[in-house]
Amino acid sequence: MKKSAALFVYVWPEPRSSAAGIRTHELARILQSEGYEVQAYSGCAANEAMAEWEALGVKCHLAPSNDSAVEGLLAAQDPGLVIYDRFVMEEHFGWRLRARWPGALHLIDTQDIHAIRRARERMLKRGAAPHELKSPSEEDLGEDLLRELASLHRADACLVVSSFEKEWLIGQGYDARRVHHLPFSADPAAGNPSYSERTGFCMLGNFRHAPNLDSVNFLVREIWPALREKIPQAALFLYGAYPPAQVSCLDGKKGIRVPGPVVDHRRALQKHRVLLAPLRFGAGIKGKVLEAWACGTAVAGTPIAFEGLSPEQGVGLGDEFLARAFALHENEEDFISATRQGKSILETSFTGEAVRASLMGFLARAFHERLAFRGQLTGRMLRLQQNNATKYFSLWIEAKNKKGPTG
CATH class of the missing domain: 3.40.50.2000 (Glycogen Phosphorylase B;)
Structure with missing residues (x-):
C-alpha cells in the first residue's frame, strides 16, 4: 500500500x-x-x-x-x-x-x-x-x-x-x-559569475512580510544615501513579490531599481556582488541569505539576518553595516572570503x-x-x-x- x-x-x-x-x-x-x-x-x-x-x-x-x-x-x-x-x-x-x-x-x-x-x-x-x-x-x-x-x-x-x-x-x-x-x-549553483562579472547591490524578499518591508524602508532612509555617496556608480535592485506603492515609486530614483517579482531569483542574484539584509526584527532563518550564498553573492546583514546560520557574520546597523557593505563590494579579497565561507556553510549543513x-x-x-x-x-x-x-x-x-x- x-x-x-x-x-x-x-x-x-x-x-x-x-x-x-x-x-x-x-x-x-x-x-x-x-x-x-x-x-x-x-x-x-x-x-x-x-x-x-x-x-x-x-x-x-x-x-x-x-x-x-x-x-x-x-x-x-x-x-x-x-x-x-x-x-x-x-x-x-x-x-x-x-x-x-x-x-x-x-x-x-x-x-x-x-x-x-x-x-x-x-x-x-x-x-x-x-x-x-x-x-x-x-x-x-x-x-x-x-x-x-x-x-x-x-x-x-x-x-x-x-x-x-x-x-x-x-x-x-x-x-x-x-x-x-x-x-x-540550498545547493550551491554551478558556474557562478566572478567578482569582476558582477556589480551593485540587491535585496530580496516578499514585501508582504513585515520584516522585509521594514528593512527596505530603513535601508533607503538610513543606509543607502551614505553607501551611494561612497560608490556613486552602484545601483540597488529591490527584488520581491507584492511591492507596495511606497516601494514601487522608488524605481529610477537615486540609483534604485524595483523589478518586483522575478521568475528566477538565482539569475537575478548572480548579477550582483552584495545582498543587503538590514533586518531589524524577524525569526527563523533567512532564505534570502541561503540563496545568496548558493549564487556566490556576498551578504551584508544584521545578527537577525544571520540567526541560525552564521551569527558571527552579523553586524550592527549604522557605520558598521555601511563599512561591511562597502568592503564586500569594493574589495575583491573580502568578497571572495565571504562567498567561500557561505558556500562552505551550505555544503556542510544545507544541501x-x-x-x-x-x-x-x-x-x-x-x-x-x-x-x-x-x-x-x-x-x-x-x-x-x-x-x-x-x-x-x-x-x-x-x-x-x-x-x-x-x-
Missing part, C-alpha cells in the same frame, strides 16, 4: 514569492521522492499557485476550516502523516484531524516561531536596543507565546528551521525529542540531501514514539480543554454562517 501524507496549508505555497513557499514545496518534494502520495488541503480559493502544485503531482483540495462538509473529503483518505503548515492550521483543523486520523503522526512545520517575530517587532517599535531583541521577555512575548506553545504541545512533534529556535523551545519546557531542526536546503536524510530519519523516530509523546501531561490537558474550545467555536462559526447575516 502506498504511503500517504496530508499537508494542511494556510495559503497555496508560492515558491517564487517567498522562502515559506520554497520550504513547503521542498517538504512535498522530499515526501514524493520517498514514495508518499501527497495530498494538500487549504481554505484558500483555487489559484495559479494551486495549479502549479498539482502539476508537480500534489493532489490539492479546497477545505474550509469551519464547515463539516470537509468530513466527506477527509473520509476518503487515511494518511500516515499529517503536516500543519504553521501552528494556525493546527488550530483550525487539529481537533477534527486527530479524531479522524488517530493513527497518523501529527506534525507542525513552524516555518518560524511567530511569537518571537511578533515580540521583536513590538520591542523595536517601543525603542528596544538591538541586543535586547535576541531574547524577548515573557511580557514581550505575551499571549502569542501561550497560543503557539499550546498548539505545539497538542501536536505530536514539530519542525523548526533555526537551531536557535530549537534551543529556545527546549528552554520553554518543550520536550527536546519532539522538536527537530530542519532548515531549508538538499542532508535535509532529506534529516527529515526522513526524524519521521521514522517520531512515528515510533508518537504515542509516548501524546501521553505527556501538558499535551493531554491542552487537547482536552483548549482543543474542545476550538472545536466548539468552529462549530458555532459554522452554525452562524448557515443562519446568515439576519439569523
Whole structure:
C-alpha cells in the first residue's frame, strides 16, 4: 500500500514569492521522492499557485476550516502523516484531524516561531536596543507565546528551521525529542559569475512580510544615501513579490531599481556582488541569505539576518553595516572570503540531501514514539480543554454562517 501524507496549508505555497513557499514545496518534494502520495488541503480559493502544485503531482483540495462538509473529503483518505503548515492550521483543523486520523503522526512545520517575530517587532517599535531583541521577555512575548506553545504541545512533534529556535523551545519546557531542526536546503549553483562579472547591490524578499518591508524602508532612509555617496556608480535592485506603492515609486530614483517579482531569483542574484539584509526584527532563518550564498553573492546583514546560520557574520546597523557593505563590494579579497565561507556553510549543513536524510530519519523516530509523546501531561490537558474550545467555536462559526447575516 502506498504511503500517504496530508499537508494542511494556510495559503497555496508560492515558491517564487517567498522562502515559506520554497520550504513547503521542498517538504512535498522530499515526501514524493520517498514514495508518499501527497495530498494538500487549504481554505484558500483555487489559484495559479494551486495549479502549479498539482502539476508537480500534489493532489490539492479546497477545505474550509469551519464547515463539516470537509468530513466527506477527509473520509476518503487515511494518511500516515499529517503536516500543519504553521501552528494556525493546527488550530483550525487539529481537533477534527486527530479524531479522524488517530493513527497518523501529527506534525507542525513552524516555518518560524511567530511569537518571537511578533515580540521583536513590538520591542523595536517601543525603542528596544538591538541586543535586547535576541531574547524577548515573557511580557514581550505575551499571549502569542501561550497560543503557539499550546498548539505545539497538542501536536505530536514539530519542525523548526533555526537551531536557535530549537534551543529556545527546549528552554520553554518543550520536550527536546519532539522538536527537530530542519532548515531549508540550498545547493550551491554551478558556474557562478566572478567578482569582476558582477556589480551593485540587491535585496530580496516578499514585501508582504513585515520584516522585509521594514528593512527596505530603513535601508533607503538610513543606509543607502551614505553607501551611494561612497560608490556613486552602484545601483540597488529591490527584488520581491507584492511591492507596495511606497516601494514601487522608488524605481529610477537615486540609483534604485524595483523589478518586483522575478521568475528566477538565482539569475537575478548572480548579477550582483552584495545582498543587503538590514533586518531589524524577524525569526527563523533567512532564505534570502541561503540563496545568496548558493549564487556566490556576498551578504551584508544584521545578527537577525544571520540567526541560525552564521551569527558571527552579523553586524550592527549604522557605520558598521555601511563599512561591511562597502568592503564586500569594493574589495575583491573580502568578497571572495565571504562567498567561500557561505558556500562552505551550505555544503556542510544545507544541501538538499542532508535535509532529506534529516527529515526522513526524524519521521521514522517520531512515528515510533508518537504515542509516548501524546501521553505527556501538558499535551493531554491542552487537547482536552483548549482543543474542545476550538472545536466548539468552529462549530458555532459554522452554525452562524448557515443562519446568515439576519439569523
